[in-house]
Amino acid sequence: MKRVAVRNLRLCTKDCICLYVCPTGATDTENSIIDVEKCIGCENCALACPSSAISMVPLEYPKQQPKDDAMVATLNTLAQSKADQEKMALQIAGGTSKDSLYRLMKAIAKSERILAEDVMREAGFMLPQSHNAHAILEELIETPPTPDFPAEAARKLMENLPDNG
Amino acid sequence: MKYICSICGYIYDEAAEGTPFEALPADWKCPLCKAAKTDFKPEAAPAPEDTAPQTATADTATNTVPEADLKKLSAGQLAALCSNLARGCEKMYKEEEAGLFRELAAYFTKITPAIPDADVEKLASLLQGDINSYDSIRAQADALKDRGAARVCVWGEKVTRMLSSLVTRYLHDGESLLAGTDIWVCTACGFVYIGETPPELCPVCKVPDWKFEKIERRAKA
Structure with missing residues (x-):
């Protein structure tokens, strides 16, 4: 290699x-x-x-290891819960003038993101070069969630990081 | 009798410490990670081998969702997916690609819909829900021999317990929680620590103190 x-x-x-x-x-x-x-x-x-x-x-990374569908579903559910908590913490931080609450919620939001990242990594998105990552980028380019989706960034990523299979 | 911190594993040995655990004040904190006294559990007698993962098969079945749902990720999940891949690129020293994934992550963070009636009590109950779910997730991962999914539970459960503990303390103590002190987040595992300086090593994942990030006060408008 x-x-x-x-x-x-x-x-x-x-x-x-x-x-x-x-x-x-x-x-x-x-x-x-x-x-x-x-x-x-x-x-x-x-x-x-x-x-x-x-x-x-x-220079070349190994393929993403296969994942069980039911395990992925469980991990996705856990990641969604972390994402909901992050969003909630950010909303609470944004709506308060209290210093302790603001900083605690900012800390929790950051922590929740790190937890969700770790879960998504094990839900099949370990490597930026993986086929899974490519499939997601491709789908987002084809059907952008909103008109202001940064499709150029997604396109550049697909070009710079060739699908490793 | 020994009591073990459910977050960092610190062992409070009554024989060595000289003070019975019960006699410690209610606001006593774990000397290593500052978890609350209530986060300590008495050292359990080793459980019989065959009792553990019985629920695995049932959970696997109930957690199965149709193929279509698997592929449809929410904005919140996609935000974490993209910021995770940005970190992956950073570790491969691919700065440009890391920046592009961060751009996608910021987009998904922006379009994540607001949660109705967000408040601290609701956050506390979601955290408790996650804590309750770790046993079955771990059982499923063990049954499938998915080492990575099992690993997610190790740090994830400890960090979630710490977040839950801090939210509970805030509900009890209010604004005195962070008065005159700072709050830090371990950028490797998400552990949150209150103190003037971060711990020398993260009590959960053991990275050095420079991996901690301080949360700044709100900028004065």
Whole structure:
């Protein structure tokens, strides 16, 4: 599987060993982001980095694992409940002048979104490149929920992230 | 006797602490995650093996919905689906695609219809409903050997219990809940923490403190 090196800027402590070991100069960039055009996937930089800030990521990701329909239905129901709670918390936050209530509801709304995201991930939408994700985007482009649906963004995503099957 | 925090798993061991659990004040909090005293449960004797997932088959049957309903996701679900895929793109260092998924997520957040009569009591009852549902979801996931779905229940249930606990406290304490302090959300699992600084490690998912986000006060108009 072809891989390229990526640097986590948050972990990088600028020891710069990657510059010494990179055979193509891919790690030597002004913005510290490794040049994927130059990277040959040799892994030298990842192995040499003393702060483990460089990892090797695949260019192609594996297929979405199949999911049981009944399990998906259960997870969708749970995600809907989290989404309802997020919406409710945002409505309460929007309608109050009380500081504790406002911040508590904002915190809950954020938390509910994170919970719903995790549920949707396990309900068959783990990977942006998956067939499931593509099918949803395609359907949304064909039948937009409202006229102001950002179809251009959806189209660009389908183009940039080829369906991995 | 030992009492275990249902949110972070902290063990209050009466023998080691010297004070009986019952004697602790009602406003005593979990030293690790600040859950309420009522979120602690006495350490249970190990349950017999064969009692657990009996309801699995029945639940699987009742939860089955027609194929058409499966595919039709609501705006709220699509918002979470898109913001999740945005996170996925971020992790793959695909910044442009992450931005596009965020744009879609923002659109679905915007068109999500309002919930009628939204108030704190109603939110509390929805949270309790979710807490009650985790056992059957876990049983279904275990019966199908769906490791991912089972994992969703682990953090999800703990975080939901924490949210429920905080809402209950707000209903009881009112505006004193956050007076003079801050509130933080773990951006990995959604755990919510009240304090001047976030915990060194998230008590639920163990990520470091910089993964916590502070909720700011409403900007003065």
